[in-house]
Amino acid sequence: SSKRAGGSNHCFYSPAMDADAEAQFDLLRDLRKALANNELELFYQPKMDATSGKVTAVEALLRWKHPTRGTLLPGVFVPIAERSGLIGAIGNWVIEDACRQSRAWRDKGLRMRVAINLSAHQMRQDDIVERITGALEHYRIHPSLITCEITESAAMEDTKMTQATFRRLGELGVHLSIDDFGTGYSSLAYLRKLPAEELKIDRSFIMDLEHSADARAVVDAVTKLAHALGLKVVAEGVENQRQQQILESMHIDELQGFLFAKPMSGRALLLWAMNDRSESAVFKPSLFSETRS
Ligand code: C2E
Numbered sequence: 001s002s003k004r005a006g007g008s009n010h011c012f013y014s015p016a017m018d019a020d021a022e023a024q025f026d027l028l029r030d031l032r033k034a035l036a037n038n039e040l041e042l043f044y045q046p047k048m049d050a051t052s053g054k055v056t057a058v059e060a061l062l063r064w065k066h067p068t069r070g071t072l073l074p075g076v077f078v079p080i081a082e083r084s085g086l087i088g089a090i091g092n093w094v095i096e097d098a099c100r101q102s103r104a105w106r107d108k109g110l111r112m113r114v115a116i117n118l119s120a121h122q123m124r125q126d127d128i129v130e131r132i133t134g135a136l137e138h139y140r141i142h143p144s145l146i147t148c149e150i151t152e153s154a155a156m157e158d159t160k161m162t163q164a165t166f167r168r169l170g171e172l173g174v175h176l177s178i179d180d181f182g183t184g185y186s187s188l189a190y191l192r193k194l195p196a197e198e199l200k201i202d203r204s205f206i207m208d209l210e211h212s213a214d215a216r217a218v219v220d221a222v223t224k225l226a227h228a229l230g231l232k233v234v235a236e237g238v239e240n241q242r243q244q245q246i247l248e249s250m251h252i253d254e255l256q257g258f259l260f261a262k263p264m265s266g267r268a269l270l271l272w273a274m275n276d277r278s279e280s281a282v283f284k285p286s287l288f289s290e291t292r293s
Pocket residue numbers: 045060061062073074075078087091094117118119149179180203236237238239256257258259263
């Protein structure tokens with residue numbers, strides 16, 4: 001982009017770029033310490049069945065409690081982690097912590113499927129399936145209680161490793177979901193060959209639903225085609241009831257978004273599930289009263 005901005009093929013230099021590079025460098029330095037310093041935390045956002053309103057799973061989303069900059073969202077640091085390869089170690093921690101949380105919920109009476117985001121880098125990691133298997137065994141979690149979300153663009157990477165990981169995850173028995181669907185250039189014919197069972201339509205389409213006939217046409221067509229291929233469809237980023245109505249009229253299977261719940265801590269999720277959504281969880285009065293402050 002520096003070439004474009006400069007209008008020539010020469011790389012140019014500006015104080016702004018320099019400051020930006022320095023900020024990125026600082027962030028990477030801090031991120032290297034974040035794991036050891038316990039600064040990472042997983043938040044959880046429910047996915048709901050569009051018909052029954054029941055929670056089908058929660059998606060684990062990374063948060064970084066930076067020592068001076070407050071809580072940082074993954075958009076700020078996951079790309080840096082990905083470029084530096086640090087996402088390998090962070091991703092291993094995510095797998096471990098999501099399974100730990102699943103077991104902790106289970107021990108408190110909540111049986112909940114957890115969706116974990118896997119990066120393109122992790123799909124090429126040679127021990128990724130062993131990592132997941134190890135965590136499942138350690139915390140005594142059945143594979144069917146885990147979903148792995150892989151972005152469309154990562155899923156399309158035609159490397160032997162990526163495709164082998166896909167196959168092995170399918171064999172392991174975890175659920176597989178194609179995330180941010182519609183932002184890449186995959187053909188559904190190709191996706192059909194993957195052992196995925198779910199497509200998550202990218203938020204950019206959901207945002208435009210109310211005002212754009214094109215967005216409605218895309219979401220409707222993708223949903224019909226996905227259903228014809230036996231795939232479940234999830235809409236991400238549902239923020240209002242109008243969007244919900246449109247999505248329901250298109251027979252989308254599951255909905256996720258601020259309209260239902262924002263991402264929350266593991267402890268908050270437990271209370272939320274036991275409180276507002278008691279029909280889909282085991283109800284434990286002791287827990288319920290403990291925290292009603
Ligand atoms: P994603 O997997 O597509 O996750 C959905 C994102 O949309 C989350 O952002 C979530 O907070 C946000 N979201 C959900 N509902 C709404 C809504 O109604 N309105 C709006 N405006 N946003 C909504 P978040 O947590 O900032 O994560 C961003 C991305 O970072 C994720 O996109 C995912 O690609 C990546 N990410 C998050 N956690 C991890 C992780 O543990 N590992 C990896 N590799 N990537 C992660």
